Amino acid sequence: MSLSEKLMEHLQVKGFMIGDFSIPQSVVVTWGIMAFLTIAGFLLTRNLQVVPATKRQIYVETAVTGIYAILEGILGKEGKRYVPYLATVLLYLGISNIIGIFGVTPPTKDLNTTAALAIMSIILIEFAGIRQKGIKGFLKSFAEPLPLLVPLNIMEIFIRPLSLCMRLFGNVLGAFILMELIKAVVPIGVPVLFSLYFDLFDGCLQAYIFVFLTALFIKEAIE
Amino acid sequence: MSLVVIGAGIAVLTGLGAGIGIGIATSGATEAIARQPEAADKINKTFLLGCALAEATAIYGLLIALVILFLK
Numbered sequence: 001m002s003l004s005e006k007l008m009e010h011l012q013v014k015g016f017m018i019g020d021f022s023i024p025q026s027v028v029v030t031w032g033i034m035a036f037l038t039i040a041g042f043l044l045t046r047n048l049q050v051v052p053a054t055k056r057q058i059y060v061e062t063a064v065t066g067i068y069a070i071l072e073g074i075l076g077k078e079g080k081r082y083v084p085y086l087a088t089v090l091l092y093l094g095i096s097n098i099i100g101i102f103g104v105t106p107p108t109k110d111l112n113t114t115a116a117l118a119i120m121s122i123i124l125i126e127f128a129g130i131r132q133k134g135i136k137g138f139l140k141s142f143a144e145p146l147p148l149l150v151p152l153n154i155m156e157i158f159i160r161p162l163s164l165c166m167r168l169f170g171n172v173l174g175a176f177i178l179m180e181l182i183k184a185v186v187p188i189g190v191p192v193l194f195s196l197y198f199d200l201f202d203g204c205l206q207a208y209i210f211v212f213l214t215a216l217f218i219k220e221a222i223e
Numbered sequence: 224m225s226l227v228v229i230g231a232g233i234a235v236l237t238g239l240g241a242g243i244g245i246g247i248a249t250s251g252a253t254e255a256i257a258r259q260p261e262a263a264d265k266i267n268k269t270f271l272l273g274c275a276l277a278e279a280t281a282i283y284g285l286l287i288a289l290v291i292l293f294l295k
Binding site: 008074163166167169170171173174205208209212213216 | 268271272275278279282283285286289293
């Protein structure tokens with residue numbers, strides 16, 4: 001029974017008390033990620049030149065162009081303006097899923113983080129639809145392809161963020177529980193191998209899938 | 224207690240469907256890439272989307288099992 005109690009303890013949202021306020025751990029870790037990304041962004045983009053002279057600029061340009069190419073390939077020309085937001089979410093999710101390797105609790109293990117991201121995504125999706133088609137066209141799009149499907153299309157507004165949020169949270173949590181179980185059976189050596197798969201591969205894959213699905217829904221909304 | 228654990232076990236059976244689904248998707252994707260290697264990028268995208276959607280059912284099963292176990 002001790003294992004399930006240990007897991008239960010990990011599932012609860014921990015917080016730091018400052019005065020009367022409790023600040024969840026995920027928020028504090030997110031501040032750390034924000035600071036890291038801001039400083040990295042500042043340091044990497046200093047002294048940029050039209051003709052790249054440093055290796056640093058060449059690497060950064062390759063990475064940025066690569067991310068832009070992937071997202072633009074999904075969104076098309078009209079959705080180009082949503083690429084910076086999606087790239088930011090991709091970087092944040094990628095880092096917050098990988099951070100578990102360094103012994104920090106990933107913020108995505110907190111349901112509130114993934115729920116907030118999913119709500120932001122669905123607002124962006126509907127906003128993109130309204131912006132592209134106007135209010136009238138947006139309302140009309142609910143009756144497509146058949147007027148009979150209106151309730152289903154309305155339900156989709158709630159199901160999409162729920163599914164986005166639960167997929168990310170469930171994957172991170174499931175990986176975490178499996179890791180705890182593996183550690184309980186074989187404490188040395190073996191967990192490292194599995195940690196590579198769960199933290200590195202699965203973390204990156206889930207970050208990509210979250211952004212990919214959001215981009216796909218935006219593309220569908222602006223078509 | 225034992226019945227609760229059995230219930231959680233039944234909920235995790237959703238993984239069965241997800242596994243079969245992802246297996247079928249992978250077999251289709253490999254076949255498609257073998258036939259048309261130049262379309263690998265597009266096939267990969269569709270494949271990942273299908274996997275994400277198939278996997279969602281397994282994740283729901285896992286979450287429900289956890290809810291049954293811990294929040295009963």
